[in-house]
Amino acid sequence: MAKPKSEEKRNAIMAAATRVIAAQGLGAPTATIAQEAGVANGTLFTYFETKADLINELYLELKTEMATTALDGLRESADLRKQAFHVWKRSMNWGMASPEKRRALCQLGVSDEITPATRSQAHQAMAPVAELMERIRADGPMRNAPMSFVVAIMESLSETTMDFMIREPGNADKHCKAGFDVFWRAVG
Amino acid sequence: MAKPKSEEKRNAIMAAATRVIAAQGLGAPTATIAQEAGVANGTLFTYFETKADLINELYLELKTEMATTALDGLRESADLRKQAFHVWKRSMNWGMASPEKRRALCQLGVSDEITPATRSQAHQAMAPVAELMERIRADGPMRNAPMSFVVAIMESLSETTMDFMIREPGNADKHCKAGFDVFWRAVG
C-alpha cells in the first residue's frame, strides 16, 4: 500500500454525510457532502464506490452505534422491566445527544437504496435487543403475536417518543418515562 | 373559460402520481407521472404549477380521504372503546384496500416538500379523530401527557399495524385486533 486511506477522511465523509443528509435528505448531492467533509469531489469515490454504498455503510454504522450504545452496561441478571428500561433510556439518550445522527438514520431507514443485505446486518446488531424483547413477550399480553410485530411496535414507539423529547427538551425526562410506560403496558 | 380543465384528467394525474410515487418514491420524474396518466408532459403543469404543488395536493387528498373513510358511519353516542375501534378498523381497511395510496402517503408524509400549511390542513381533516382521542386520553393512563403525544402514538401504532396486515394478509384480522389492543392498553 503506497498511501493508506486515512481513517480520518473516511470518518470526515461519514460525519459530513450525516449532517448533510439530516439537513437536506437523501437528495443531498455527493458534491455537498465532499465539500462539507473537506475533501475533493472525486475523493469521496475512492472511499465509497457509489453513493448507494455510502448510504448503506452510513446506515449500518449509525444503527450499530445506536444498538451498542443502548446495550452498553446491560446486566442480564436484572429483572426484565429494568433491563428494558435500561435499553429504552440509553436509546433515547443517544438520540437526544446526536439529533443529526437520529434524523439521518430516520431518512436512511425509509430509503429503498438500503439493500436487504444491509438491513439484515443491521438486524444482527439489534439481535440482543430482540432477544430481550422475546423474553418480555413470552409471558405478556402479546405472547401470541409474532416476534417481529413486537419489535416493530417497540421501534415505532421509541421513534415517536424520541421525536417528542427533541421537540420539548424541557420535558424530555417525562416523555422518556411516559413512552416507556406505554411500551410496557403494551407488551410487558 | 374557453376550454375547461377536466376533472377527469386531474384525477388521472393524481392516480398516476399515487401509483408512480408508491413504486419509485418521490424521485419519480413528472414525465413518468404524465405518461402514466395518459397526458403530455406539459399538461401536468397546467393542473399543478410545480411538482411540489402536485405533491402537496396529493398528500392532502390522500390524508383527507383516509380520515373521512375512517370517520364514516361513526356514532358519537357509542362508548369510547367502540368508537375508537370503529376508527381503527376503518383506517386499517382503507390501507388494505389501497396499498398504493398507503405507500404513497407514507413517502409523502416523510418528505420535506410538504409545507407547514399543507400539514396544518391535513391536521384539520384529522380533527374529529383528535377529538375522540382527547376524550379517550382524559381519563386513561396518559391523562397527563400532551395531546399531540397521544395522537402521534396512535398514528405510529396504526402505521406499524397496517404494515403487518399487508405483510401477512392471511392474519390481517388478527393483527388488526392485536394492534388495537396494544393501542387501547397504552392509552384507553
Add this chain to the structure above:
DNA sequence: AAGAAATGACTGACTAGACAGACAATTAAT
C-alpha cells in the same frame, strides 16, 4: 544510505444523462 521506481490516494475539471419547467404551435370549447 541514497535515490529511483512503483504504488495508489488525491484532485477538480469534465462528461453524460436526467429532470423540472418553458414555450411555440395546435386543438377544442364557447
Add this chain to the structure above:
DNA sequence: ATTAATTGTCTGTCTAGTCAGTCATTTCTT
C-alpha cells in the same frame, strides 16, 4: 373569433461518476 387547454420539443440546470495528472509514501536496487 377568441380564449384557454393541450401537446411535445426544447433548454438550462443539476448531479453521479470519470479520468488524466499530481503528489505522498513505501519498496526496491545499488
